[in-house]
Amino acid sequence: MNFLIVAVTFFIMEGITWLTHKYVMHGFLWALHKDHHDHSSDGLIEKNDYFFVIFALPTIMLMYYGTIQGFNYWFYIAVGIALYGMAYFFVHDIFIHQRLKVLRDTENPYLLAIRRAHKQHHKHTGKEEGECFGFLWVPVKYFKMYFNKIK
Template identity: 45%
Template sequence: MNLIAGAALTAATFLGMEFVAWFMHKYVLHGPLWFLHRSHHVRHPHRFERNDFFFLFYGGLSMLLMVYGGPEKDWRYWVGLGVAVYGTLYFFVHDVLIHRRLPFWRRTQSAYLRALNMAHKMHHKTSGRDGSQEFGLLWVSPKYFTLAARPRAAASSGRPTTTAAQEVSKSY
């Protein structure tokens, strides 16, 4: 497979992973594998969660595809690379920015990333497997993007303000 076709397959896999992540999160993690995913929805004093096993699964799948497709650079290599790129982005956005599991990237000025954060916080409003919403990672519902794009209220105004996150909470 040539480089352009491989890059296109990697990009398609990366984009397709958003649907895979949404589907797996909604129907598998909040379904039969809730016993593992539950650890992500409750507060705990541990550094790691049972939910982290999913990282090992997708990382292992990506690695196997790249190893076995690597010598010929066939479709397996490029699909594995797309899964790896999605997983890397997932780690930095979900685990570092949103859940702050590592001590960097605390704040962002990006309205998109703030909207993504709001949507994820709405997902975590429920601690059970039922009643959650917003199961994807990269696609943000327009209502969150609109709220996140609003300028932040000046802290010195002396008036009580409603944050975008509070407005999102009110709408449910």
Template identity: 40%
Template sequence: MTPALGILLFLATVTAMEGFAYVMHRWVMHGPGWFLHASHHRPRTGRWELNDLYAVIFAIPSIVLLLGGVQLGWWWGSTWIGAGIAAYGAIYFGFHDVIVHRRVATRYLPRSAYMKRIVQAHRLHHVVETRRGTVSFGFLWAPPAETLKAELNRRGNAGVRAATTEVAR
């Protein structure tokens, strides 16, 4: 094992996690896992929401792989994959919870075209408060806002939530 291979495996894992997150968000969280995720599509009344349990659930493979790779003598790649999953979780937390939903106090304003695009895409995702009918399930990649708005209009879901004025920013 060379450090370059480990770093490559780490970066491949972070990249693959976006696909995994998309699938889990679209077909699990907005499917059979809606009983937890629904709390995230409603105004939060306290510091925590049931949806936060997904962070715990998704951290388990990372913890197990890191433990196995570092302490239990598993395949060397286990450590790098576990670290990649953890890194994606940290990126997700920073983007989703800190920047978009401001669950941690911040003065960050997206300035780059990329950051504006993914923040607006996630806000458009929240325009619809139902299990089905929403758009944009990724976290680090999103279609252009115009595409998402057109899809919402096509489905008849535009303006379903009062927060649409926030989306227009």
């Protein structure tokens, strides 16, 4: 049952990520997200990186609350959120934005589709007119671009 809670939470996080990215990061907290689109940051850290802390705090609180009287479902929800956050970091920061130079020459159609969708998202440097706000789920047209190349 606990594994199911973790897995369902992980997949629900994709929808929450889409909503948060579209309506919070491209909404009232655009001032923190803007430098991620216009590359105005001059260092390794962007204002956008503060979202790591913003999103980690509720997860940490859920983990703590979920362990006060033994491990309850709040803890396993927090584990699902934390695993999604780690996946986000590895795929977004390391793979897509190449903060570490790995998987540069991948031919994996799924990874290439994720990278292409994210590039489409960054094509828009302003707050409005964005697309592809999700993370692990990619619109079908990007999958077709790369899966059709498999022989």
